[in-house]
Amino acid sequence: xxxxxxxxxxxxxxxxxxxxxxxxxxxxxxxxxxxxxxxxxxxxxxxxxxxxxxxxxxxxxxxxxxxxxxxxxxxxxxxxxxxxxxxxxxxxxxxxxxxxxxxxxxxxxxxxxxxxxxxxxxxxxxxxxxxxxxxxxxxxxxxxxxxxxxxxxxxxxxxxxxxxxxxxxxxxxxxxxxxxxxxxxxxxxxxxxxxxxxxxxxxxxxxxxxxxxxxxxxxxxxxxxxxxxxxxxxxxxxxxxxxxxxxxxxxxxx
Numbered sequence: 623x624x625x626x627x628x629x630x631x632x633x634x635x636x637x638x639x640x641x642x643x644x645x646x647x648x649x650x651x652x653x654x655x656x657x658x659x660x661x662x663x664x665x666x667x668x669x670x671x672x673x674x675x676x677x678x679x680x681x682x683x684x685x686x687x688x689x690x691x692x693x694x695x696x697x698x699x700x701x702x703x704x705x706x707x708x709x710x711x712x713x714x715x716x717x718x719x720x721x722x723x724x725x726x727x728x729x730x731x732x733x734x735x736x737x738x739x740x741x742x743x744x745x746x747x748x749x750x751x752x753x754x755x756x757x758x759x760x761x762x763x764x765x766x767x768x769x770x771x772x773x774x775x776x777x778x779x780x781x782x783x784x785x786x787x788x789x790x791x792x793x794x795x796x797x798x799x800x801x802x803x804x805x806x807x808x809x810x811x812x813x814x815x816x817x818x819x820x821x822x823x824x825x826x827x828x829x830x831x832x833x834x835x836x837x838x839x840x841x842x843x844x845x846x847x848x849x850x851x852x853x854x855x856x857x858x859x860x861x862x863x864x865x866x867x868x869x870x871x872x873x874x875x876x
Contacts, residue, residue: 623699624729625721628736632744633713636685642747643688643705652746652753653739665690671757672853685709695860697867698764698832699724716740724827757849760838763859767831768868772824775833775866779804779822788862789855808837813851816842833866835859 632639642648644659654667654675661682668674676696681689681704688705701722708715718736723729742753767775778784785794785806797805804822818839825832837859840852 623721624723624726625719626723626729626733626736627717627719628733628740629715629717630737630740630744631710631713632716632740632747634744634747636707636709636714638747639707639714639716639743640685640688642743644684648746650754651751652742665692667692670755671849672761672856673758695763695856697860697863698766716743724832757852759841760836761840761852761855761859763835763856763863765833765835765863765866766868767824767833767866769831771866771868772831775863776804776824778866779806782806785820788858790858808839812847813843816844818842833863835863 642652646656646659649656649659649667654669656665656667659665659679661679663679664677665679666674666676673695675692675694677690677692677700679689680691680702681687686707690703691700692703693700699722701720703721704719706717706719708717718740720732720736723732742755745751746753778788780796780799782794782796785792785796785808789808791810793809795807797807799805802824804824806820808818808820809816816839818837820835820837822836823834825834837855840848842848843851
């Protein structure tokens with residue numbers, strides 16, 4: 623696993639930075655919606671468009687350290703995220719460490735993403751404005767594939783009938799696989815003439831099989847449908863892949 627680090631000097635006291643990391647009404651201004659954040663407590667953070675992180679708070683030292691373990695969309699790899707604060711003359715040195723990326727490419731995306739989130743946190747704090755991202759244009763999902771399910775999953779993803787049954791009555795056209803990537807064009811009566819595209823990469827990383835899903839095209843849907851359909855398909859994909867997923871141990875407590 624890779625660990626990424628992002629850091630920002632924020633001209634505000636550590637007490638205020640801590641509040642923006644832990645108080646739901648302030649966390650919602652720059653990162654995600656949650657109903658609760660507390661020591662040794664379950665956590666569910668919804669970022670928009672149906673995306674969410676679920677896990678647990680594992681470190682809680684106000685003004686010093688906030689540690690979480692979570693999974694994106696509740697499945698796939700577990701990530702360890704640790705915010706640490708140092709009091710400085712000009713404010714707070716805020717550092718975030720995120721451990722869990724499986725590839726260099728993913729680690730680089732996380733590094734860039736956390737740098738952006740810390741910038742948004744600072745702006746929300748200093749200007750008292752909402753700096754949240756809008757919902758993302760692609761549904762992304764990663765699962766760890768059970769040892770006996772790699773071939774059945776590959777067969778399903780190459781069969782248009784599987785999409786029709788598993789993805790709530792859509793129509794699908796599969797394309798010639800490109801290496802380890804399977805591509806399907808997906809349509810629905812509710813979308814009119816719009817086509818969405820699902821790409822699934824099957825990878826073996828250090829002896830473990832993973833499936834990486836990217837389903838895009840939501841911005842091309844009618845405005846009144848786009849976000850609701852994207853949100854709906856997050857749950858649909860989770861359910862569709864659940865039969866192929868390796869059972870995971872619940873997020874551990876410290």
